Amino acid sequence: MVRKRIRDPEVLPEAPAQDADNDSGSDDDVDMVNVEFEWFNFKPDIDFHGVKSLIRQLLDVDSQLFDVSVLADLVLSQPTVGSTVKVDGEETDPYAFLTVLNLREHKDKKPIKDLTEYIISKAKSDPTLNQIADLLSSSAEVGLILAERLINVPGEIAPPMYSMLIDEIEAAVEDKEPYEFTHYLILSKTYHEIASALDQEDAPKSKKSKANRGSKEVFYFHAEDEVLMKHSLASGSYDYTKDEGEGMADSKRAFSEMGVKPQGSMLLIEAAKFEGAVKAISQYLSPPQ
Template sequence: MAKKRAREADGASEAPDKMVEDSDSSDDDDDFDMVNVDFEWFNFNEKIDFHGLKALLRQLFDVDKDLFDISALADLILSQPTIGSTVKVDGEEADPYAFLTAINLHEHKEKKPVVQLIDYINEKAKTNEALAPIPGLLASGKHVGLVLAERLINMPSEISPPMYGMLIDEVEAAVEDKEPYEFSHYLIISKTYHEIESTLDIEERKRKKGKQDATMFYFHPEDEVLQKHAAAYGSYSLTKIDEAISDSKRAFQEMGIMPMGSMILIETSKFADAAKAISEYLSPPS
């Protein structure tokens, strides 16, 4: 319990908290800029993090965000402050730039945001044979930890390994305290994208959908590592993708990118190894 209690005491974790980003330079004689950024890891704080957390959840669920009561989901996450973490750059009073948490779907199965999430997961799992085991698992009564994680688009992926490592430590501490976090599996909700032929015409895009390049890319690079440890994983189409006709989404389509949802199911016995593999893959060089 040392890790969990230490974070409660001083706010920030013992995770690496500084990265250096430099601009491109062709040789040693060129001028270049170097930016020092201090990243700090904190517990969730209901008095500070509500609006920033809501914004990140809306980003995670993309065009399907309106299918959920995002405010209620944020409240649920904030109600378990020592499970998961936020990442900030301007101290604890700032909005989070990233977050990661795990929610017990069985424990909260009667709460509105979890009912919505379970319905959504079941619906999407039925559209991809690779995700077929998930609905049965959720209906079995087993305790599944739903992992939700998102970060601002310009945040480096190297912040991910400490977040997964701390989550494992915190869940272990919570189980020791007889709290309801003894999961059989972890289910990660994330997102991928496919490159497509650029078009602003929705009907034309619908007609060409079957001809698109099916190569998958990752918004979160750690997902590619997690999949190697998965019992099941796959992508699914977003429900409201064809209704996304705002200027920002039209620009997104012009770039030739089709966002999709993603699920990764990992047995708890393999989750620590998956987190270690993320660390080996993404941790910055010493």
């Protein structure tokens, strides 16, 4: 298993090489790219812009509701809890990150206060998520997990990041730091299929109304979320507050053109079941030896 030193941000691990594409069995059909991913602790002077960009991507259009810069600063203020993943060395921007924030410990800080209020409002909008709203309004110790990666980064990086997080939390608790949680809340993203904007332009009217209904089957941007969901106490998706047209990037318009509608999602896992959930991720996503 990939490891980095837990409490020493200066000592970094050697990371194994990963294939960016799986071999389909034909050299003619697939170009193999050998990529060496490296796991690092957070470095505020290096990682601010990269982490900020990934947080904005995670929160999607609703990132406009928050001070993402301050939230990134808070993430980077915990250098020994959480990880970044890079390809070209420590001085480059991260391709992925994962961390956990104590919602009670930081409850008076504006980005966490705003984010907690947002999560509660979204949880109240769906009966399957009401338990999350109740929990966040109680005295429970909830760790908010934020994790995101660039769209072309393989899911195989997730198991080491989650396994490292467990080790880092254990070390932090031993050091009397506030990471002893009763629950973990994972903020993530899902999507479902809708009518493609491109197809709609040419479709007959009789077919447009049927296509507009789309599909309500849920798909996951992060493959590990499908595993975590099976271990969750509560989980579900929600619509974003901001309209997709408000400040939407060209890449977001491409989703609509392809018939994909992103949504926010949240998963609540009891702390006692978290390690088992992470092991299940490893079994599901770890590359073959």
